[in-house]
Each structure stands twice: as C-alpha cells, then as structure tokens.
Amino acid sequence: MDAYLFEWGNLLLRWLHVITAIAWIGTSFHFVLTDDRLYRPTDRDQLDRGVDGESWAVHGGGFYHFNKYRVAPKTLPAHLHWSYWEAYSTWLSGFALLTVLYFFNASSFLVDPRVHAWSSAAAIAGALAYLVVGWIVYDGICRLVGRDAAGNVGGDRKVGVLVFLYVCVAAWIACHLFAGRAAFLLTGAMLATMMSANVAMVIIPGQRKVVAALRAGETPDPNHGRRGKQRSVHNTYVTLPVIVAMLSNHYGWLTQVRWNWLALILLMGAGAVIRLFFVLRHKGPSRWELLPIPLVLIAVTAWLARPAPAVEPAALAPPTFAQVQDIVATRCVVCHNAQVANKNVRLDSAEAIVSHARDIEQQAVILKIMPMNNATGITDAERATLGRWVASGGSR
Numbered sequence: 001m002d003a004y005l006f007e008w009g010n011l012l013l014r015w016l017h018v019i020t021a022i023a024w025i026g027t028s029f030h031f032v033l034t035d036d037r038l039y040r041p042t043d044r045d046q047l048d049r050g051v052d053g054e055s056w057a058v059h060g061g062g063f064y065h066f067n068k069y070r071v072a073p074k075t076l077p078a079h080l081h082w083s084y085w086e087a088y089s090t091w092l093s094g095f096a097l098l099t100v101l102y103f104f105n106a107s108s109f110l111v112d113p114r115v116h117a118w119s120s121a122a123a124i125a126g127a128l129a130y131l132v133v134g135w136i137v138y139d140g141i142c143r144l145v146g147r148d149a150a151g152n153v154g155g156d157r158k159v160g161v162l163v164f165l166y167v168c169v170a171a172w173i174a175c176h177l178f179a180g181r182a183a184f185l186l187t188g189a190m191l192a193t194m195m196s197a198n199v200a201m202v203i204i205p206g207q208r209k210v211v212a213a214l215r216a217g218e219t220p221d222p223n224h225g226r227r228g229k230q231r232s233v234h235n236t237y238v239t240l241p242v243i244v245a246m247l248s249n250h251y252g253w254l255t256q257v258r259w260n261w262l263a264l265i266l267l268m269g270a271g272a273v274i275r276l277f278f279v280l281r282h283k284g285p286s287r288w289e290l291l292p293i294p295l296v297l298i299a300v301t302a303w304l305a306r307p308a309p310a311v312e313p314a315a316l317a318p319p320t321f322a323q324v325q326d327i328v329a330t331r332c333v334v335c336h337n338a339q340v341a342n343k344n345v346r347l348d349s350a351e352a353i354v355s356h357a358r359d360i361e362q363q364a365v366i367l368k369i370m371p372m373n374n375a376t377g378i379t380d381a382e383r384a385t386l387g388r389w390v391a392s393g394g395s396r
C-alpha cells in the first residue's frame with residue numbers, strides 16, 4: 001500500500017511540475033514573441049505617453065494591442081499583473097520531485113559506483129552544491145562581465161559565450177560524479193535553477209525597484225529594465241535545453257554511454273539553436289539555413305549512443321525459459337523480490353517473469369534502464385537473449 005501511495009504522490013507531483021512549467025514557459029514564450037514583434041509607434045500621442053514599441057495580434061475572437069513603455073509609464077496603472085508564481089512553483093515542484101525520486105533513493109538513483117564511488121549523503125550534498133554553485137558562477141559572470149565601459153548592463157555576447165562554456169564544464173562534471181540518469185537531470189535542474197533565480201533574485205526585485213521609484217515620483221534607473229531583459233533573454237535560450245535534459249534522462253541507452261556528457265551538451269546545444277530559430281522567426285523571415293545545425297547535432301548524438309553490433313545473430317534459435325530464468329535470477333531479482341519490489345515489480349517466480357515479459361523487454365533490452373545503473377553487470381549478450389525470448393512469444 002505504501003508503495004502504491006508513493007506512486008500516486010510521484011504521478012501527482014510530476015503532473016503539478018508540468019502544469020506549472022507550462023504556465024511559466026507559455027507566458028515567457030508569449031512575452032518574448034510580443035517583444036520581438038514590437039514596431040515603433042507612428043502615433044504622436046503614443047510616443048508622447050512614453051510608448052517605445054507596439055504590436056497588434058488577433059487571438060481568441062478579439063484584437064489585442066500591446067504597448068511597451070520604455071522604462072515605465074509616467075503614472076502607475078491601478079491594475080498591474082506580475083508573473084512570478086509560475087516560475088517559483090515550477091522550481092519548488094521540481095525540487096520536491098528531485099528530493100523524492102533521487103535523494104530518497106540516492107544509492108540507486110544518484111550514485112553509480114562505476115562513475116564515482118561515494119556515499120549517498122556525500123552524493124546528495126554534491127548534488128545540492130552543484131545547483132547552488134551553478135547559480136553563483138552564472139550570476140557572477142553576468143554581474144562581472146555583463147556591463148559596458150560606462151558601467152551599464154551590456155556585453156551580452158561575452159556573457160553568452162562564458163555561460164555556454166560553464167554549462168559545458170558543468171555537464172562534464174555531473175557526468176563524472178553522478179549516475180548517468182541523475183547527471184542529465186541535475187544539469188537540467190541547474191539550468192532551471194538559474195532560470196528561476198533570475199526571476200526571483202534579479203527580474204522581480206528590479207521591477208519592484210522601478211515600481212517603488214515611480215510611486216515615490218522619481219525617475220527609475222533604466223539598468224533595472226536592461227538587466228531584467230538580459231536575464232530573460234538567457235532564460236528563453238535555456239528553456240529548450242532544460243526540457244531535453246529533463247526528458248532524455250529517461251533513456252538509459254543515452255545517459256549511460258561513454259560520451260554521455262558530450263551527448264548531453266550536443267542535445268542541449270540543439271535545443272538552444274531551435275529556440276534561436278523561433279526567436280529570429282518572430283523578428284523576420286524564417287532562417288531555414290539554421291535548421292541543419294540541430295539536425296547535425298542530434299545525428300552526432302545518435303552516432304555517439306549507437307548500439308554495439310549484435311553479439312549474436314538475431315536469427316539464432318530462441319533461448320530456453322531456463323536460460324531466461326537464470327539471467328533474471330542473477331541480474332534482476334536482488335531488487336525485484338518479496339522484500340524489495342521496486343515499482344511493485346517482482347521477478348522472483350516463473351509466473352512473474354512471464355507476466356512481465358513486455359516490461360522486461362522495455363526496461364532491459366530497449367531502454368537499457370534496467371538493471372538500475374547496471375548494478376548487477378548484465379552483458380549485452382544476456383540482454384539480447386532476453387530480447388529473443390520476448391520476440392519468440394515470451395512464454396515458459
């Protein structure tokens with residue numbers, strides 16, 4: 001029953017995380033699009049009111065007219081919508097998932113002794129440090145390098161290059177400390193932490209200062225707006241890399257390959273270029289010439305993670321059930337028995353093995369997620385044997 005309730009908690013938390021993430025990224029994408037589609041108004045009235053850009057849109061049965069004020073309007077409107085809870089709740093629900101899935105089961109999810117042999121406690125501390133240090137380094141780069149000679153916010157290109165290099169180094173470090181699946185997830189979580197902290201520590205505090213200055217009848221410092229814009233541009237390019245890092249960790253054939261850190265960097269790079277394609281498309285004609293870049297990056301990743309040539313020809317006769325039972329007994333049963341039944345899956349009887357034939361194929365032959373971190377050292381030949389057994393009907 002406990003395991004069943006735990007599974008429900010897991011499902012609901014995951015759902016909540018995706019709901020909040022959609023709300024956040026949806027709003028964020030919408031504002032990026034609106035910002036990219038701004039035209040300088042021709043109307044004198046608007047210019048006099050301080051409107052710097054306008055755009056028109058038709059949606060849901062009506063016409064919308066967006067006006068963007070440079071720095072701020074002269075008087076503060078009565079109703080002002082703020083966007084920040086989407087970002088905070090995405091981070092909080094993500095962190096809760098990370099805790100429940102990875103920290104509560106650190107020995108099987110976070111630690112892979114073949115990658116780095118350390119205790120669960122040390123690995124959890126390492127994972128937390130990885131998230132915090134990621135933010136400190138990123139924020140430091142933006143503050144130290146992200147300004148021009150006059151001290152104003154700028155230097156976007158230099159900041160972008162340094163942040164990119166830092167993310168590459170961080171992905172390499174994660175893949176050399178944590179189990180492959182955790183390394184992918186943590187790299188995504190580090191980037192997502194940067195995104196949320198950008199909202200919590202930079203964008204919203206800056207907007208609050210602008211609002212406070214307006215209320216006090218003072219002229220707000222334009223650097224708050226510039227800094228907010230710089231961070232929100234970073235957030236937009238980081239969105240798709242985060243999503244691919246969070247999704248790809250479910251594929252053992254990818255997260256456990258030798259060059260997994262490079263595979264992760266290439267996929268995240270593909271995500272950033274795809275986002276760039278859309279940002280540029282908002283501003284002008286489609287830049288189709290960019291699209292081969294993510295395709296090549298994905299193709300190189302596919303090559304890096306290519307399966308080893310089949311050890312035995314597929315045409316070989318199907319194995320006997322005794323052979324299958326033997327493999328499952330040595331490679332799976334330690335974690336799937338009466339005492340420990342991960343995900344409620346028991347593999348300690350002939351009936352159980354037969355009833356889970358498809359799951360065994362999915363987890364151990366196709367996705368290669370099982371055995372978890374290959375803790376029991378299953379060989380490719382044994383995986384192939386399990387595969388042939390399922391292909392031949394998966395019966396006794």
Ligand code: HEC
Pocket residue numbers: 108328331332333334335336342343345356359360363364370371372375376378
């Ligand atoms: C070191 C422990 C360990 C070993 C060995 C192991 N598993 Fe698992 N297994 C787990 C854990 C932990 C989970 C839960 C994974 C999760 O929640 O994503 C799991 C989940 C599963 C699931 C359910 C997956 C799902 O998402 O529904 C199946 C099926 C499975 N294992 C099959 C196998 C098979 C087949 C083997 C042997 C080839 C095996 N396991 C060996 C730890 C192990």
